[in-house]
Amino acid sequence: MKVNFLICGVQKGGTTAMYNYLSGHPEVFLVKRKEAHFFDFERFFQTAQIDYSIYHSLFNPTPQQRVLGESTPIYMYWHEAPKRIWQYNPDMKLIAVLRNPIDRAYSHWNMEYDRKTDSLPFWEALQSEAQRCREALPYQHRVYSYVDRGFYTEQLRRLWTY
Numbered sequence: 001m002k003v004n005f006l007i008c009g010v011q012k013g014g015t016t017a018m019y020n021y022l023s024g025h026p027e028v029f030l031v032k033r034k035e036a037h038f039f040d041f042e043r044f045f046q047t048a049q050i051d052y053s054i055y056h057s058l059f060n061p062t063p064q065q066r067v068l069g070e071s072t073p074i075y076m077y078w079h080e081a082p083k084r085i086w087q088y089n090p091d092m093k094l095i096a097v098l099r100n101p102i103d104r105a106y107s108h109w110n111m112e113y114d115r116k117t118d119s120l121p122f123w124e125a126l127q128s129e130a131q132r133c134r135e136a137l138p139y140q141h142r143v144y145s146y147v148d149r150g151f152y153t154e155q156l157r158r159l160w161t162y
Helices: 015-023 081-088 101-114 122-127 129-136 152-161
Strands: 005-009 028-030 067-071 093-096
Touching: 005 015, 005 081, 015 028, 015 067, 081 152, 093 152, 101 122, 122 129
Parallel strands: 005 067, 005 093, 028 067
Antiparallel strands: none
16 A cells, blocks of 8 residues: 655644644644655655665554555655655655744744754854755755745645646
8 A cells, every 4th residue: 555645844833733733633644753754755765766775664453544644844845745745656645744834944944053053153154055955956954944944835746846
């Protein structure tokens, strides 16, 4: 059985609340570790033959759990994820949870600051974002992308392409 749905965005946008609400439904199985990070992990997609058994090993539903899902907010932001998701299951249902981009960016920075992964004050982090994100090229930066993750139109267009 393939995964039926994904909660795919956005980080700091309420995906944990959505995950918690849906996990209470008796017919829904959600991965125990909230963020599976399968479709945004480049190592899994380096060959033409993708090993989905790694992904499927995260799921062990009971017979009554007929719907399988997971919540990884970066899927909406990660450029290659929508195509990979579609290639895995063209009938996948996507739940995109959005939040005011300014509030989202501040909450994202605050989380990274509390984790000690960013020591810059918020304003300095925003001013240096473009420069700091270059270190992740050709991919998106997973930490310092405070403003960039708030451009929802581009991300939604990528999702809707598939």
